[in-house]
Amino acid sequence: MATGFVRNLFIKRYLVIKEDGLTFRDMKLNIYPSQSFAKFLQKIAEKKSEEYLYKLGFEAGYDSSKIELENFGILKGNFPFKIETINLLLQVNGFGILDFKIYDPKNKKALGHITKNPVIEDGVKLFKSKSKVCSFFRGVYSAHAQLEFNLEGCQLTETRCVRNKDPYCEWSYGLKFEK
Numbered sequence: 001m002a003t004g005f006v007r008n009l010f011i012k013r014y015l016v017i018k019e020d021g022l023t024f025r026d027m028k029l030n031i032y033p034s035q036s037f038a039k040f041l042q043k044i045a046e047k048k049s050e051e052y053l054y055k056l057g058f059e060a061g062y063d064s065s066k067i068e069l070e071n072f073g074i075l076k077g078n079f080p081f082k083i084e085t086i087n088l089l090l091q092v093n094g095f096g097i098l099d100f101k102i103y104d105p106k107n108k109k110a111l112g113h114i115t116k117n118p119v120i121e122d123g124v125k126l127f128k129s130k131s132k133v134c135s136f137f138r139g140v141y142s143a144h145a146q147l148e149f150n151l152e153g154c155q156l157t158e159t160r161c162v163r164n165k166d167p168y169c170e171w172s173y174g175l176k177f178e179k
């Protein structure tokens with residue numbers, strides 16, 4: 001489905017390759033090799049802390065989310081459509097595939113599985129169980145959850161992770177887990 005979606009974006013000329021790079025509508029996209037991005041994020045976490053990297057991710061997600069909301073009327077659609085659209089936008093940008101298992105904004109509860117994030121995957125290849133890359137994207141997704149998914153005050157926590165050989169990263173909000 002995602003591949004068809006991306007192809008459609010090119011056909012409808014939402015995604016266009018110009019002389020200075022790729023643009024999504026009028027927004028310029030900066031493509032960065034996932035392996036070097038993983039190394040960059042790992043360095044930040046090692047020099048500062050994983051919590052610092054999470055906060056940095058949150059700031060990055062907050063700003064990009066604001067830009068998306070300002071630019072794209074498509075995000076004003078009805079809710080299932082909106083979730084699908086945001087999800088596909090995240091996929092196009094290489095932020096992985098989000099699969100909501102629990103989505104309950106009224107009771108401030110959510111749980112999702114994230115797969116196919118190329119930077120997280122390269123982080124695991126490079127740093128094995130010591131990869132700290134997920135924290136950045138957990139921050140990014142927390143900001144998107146607050147601004148676009150109506151999950152007020154959402155700070156996601158990680159309960160399963162590909163760096164521990166789980167098949168996906170599991171991020172949740174407002175749920176208690178037995179340790």
Ligand SMILES: [Zn+2]
Nearest residue numbers: 134161162169
């Ligand atoms: Zn993870």
